[in-house]
Amino acid sequence: MVVTPFLLTRRFFKTSFYFSFSTATAPPPPPIRVGLTESVGRAVFATRRIAAGDLIHTASPAVCHPSTTAPAACYSCLANTNSRPQQLLPFCTQHCHQRSKGYYDVEMKANWVAFDDYCRTHGLKYPFLVKRLACMVISGDAGSDTLDILQPANLTLEMVLQMEEGFVLLRNAFTKALIADEHIAFLTKQWYINVLARIRINAFRIDLAGGLYEDLLSSAVATVKAEAAVGNAVYILPSFYNHDCDPNAHIIWIDNADAKLKALRDIDEGEELRICYIDASLHRDARQELLFRGFGFQCNCSRCLHGD
Numbered sequence: 001m002v003v004t005p006f007l008l009t010r011r012f013f014k015t016s017f018y019f020s021f022s023t024a025t026a027p028p029p030p031p032i033r034v035g036l037t038e039s040v041g042r043a044v045f046a047t048r049r050i051a052a053g054d055l056i057h058t059a060s061p062a063v064c065h066p067s068t069t070a071p072a073a074c075y076s077c078l079a080n081t082n083s084r085p086q087q088l089l090p091f092c093t094q095h096c097h098q099r100s101k102g103y104y105d106v107e108m109k110a111n112w113v114a115f116d117d118y119c120r121t122h123g124l125k126y127p128f129l130v131k132r133l134a135c136m137v138i139s140g141d142a143g144s145d146t147l148d149i150l151q152p153a154n155l156t157l158e159m160v161l162q163m164e165e166g167f168v169l170l171r172n173a174f175t176k177a178l179i180a181d182e183h184i185a186f187l188t189k190q191w192y193i194n195v196l197a198r199i200r201i202n203a204f205r206i207d208l209a210g211g212l213y214e215d216l217l218s219s220a221v222a223t224v225k226a227e228a229a230v231g232n233a234v235y236i237l238p239s240f241y242n243h244d245c246d247p248n249a250h251i252i253w254i255d256n257a258d259a260k261l262k263a264l265r266d267i268d269e270g271e272e273l274r275i276c277y278i279d280a281s282l283h284r285d286a287r288q289e290l291l292f293r294g295f296g297f298q299c300n301c302s303r304c305l306h307g308d
């Protein structure tokens with residue numbers, strides 16, 4: 001999500017795989033391109049004029065997980081499962097059940113009491129995303145390098161030490177479940193820390209807008225109470241959007257974890273698209289503090305520069 005130039009790798013920019021799905025039957029590619037800027041590194045730009053309210057593109061999560069306080073959330077797509085047939089739970093539809101079968105079967109083989117206790121006592125939510133990704137790698141649903149393209153957070157020694165405990169518990173759960181060594185060869189301490197470091201600054205908290213959708217178009221950011229979050233998810237393309245305290249785009253979720261990027265105002269061709277990572281209604285000092293602590297950068301947007 002956040003980009004600081006010293007951590008950039010250039011290999012991504014030689015590729016354009018995001019748009020490779022453009023075939024005769026697929027929808028047209030989104031009106032954006034990812035490029036490099038002098039000041040903030042990776043950034044997303046409009047390739048044509050986009051009108052206020054337009055859907056710029058949608059994005060499915062690379063990995064997602066429901067929050068422990070959202071028992072009705074589909075275990076696959078985070079949609080509400082309250083009105084679904086009992087036999088499908090914890091999934092919302094047969095489709096979600098089928099597409100999750102691989103990693104769900106892996107997960108069900110293991111005992112997660114110790115790992116879940118560790119997360120609960122430390123108030124951690126992101127290790128659940130690592131667990132989900134690990135199960136997806138084991139089942140063949142994802143590559144172990146799925147999140148490598150994202151920028152990692154800078155970690156303190158204290159953070160790394162806490163992560164090590166989570167790693168041991170995760171690995172133990174798989175070994176005790178007799179998952180073959182060759183299937184968890186990728187699951188090293190370094191892999192666990194690398195993944196978590198990326199999740200830390202790239203995960204989105206998912207709040208479903210549902211019927212409130214139209215109202216959200218007029219607000220700068222979907223500030224729904226934290227308790228309402230149905231889960232967390234990591235995306236690739238949405239993570240390349242830089243931050244602005246007065247953004248021209250925002251990201252919303254309607255019924256499930258599929259993200260929708262919408263234009264908040266008219267955007268010119270070539271203009272950079274930015275979203276707000278935090279609650280834009282906070283005052284300047286609070287925003288700066290949050291952005292620095294959470295994402296490791298100082299915001300130089302025009303609102304911040306003007307002391308607004």
Ligand SMILES: [Zn+2]
Nearest residue numbers: 074077092096
């Ligand atoms: Zn679902």
Ligand SMILES: [Zn+2]
Nearest residue numbers: 245299301304
């Ligand atoms: Zn700012």
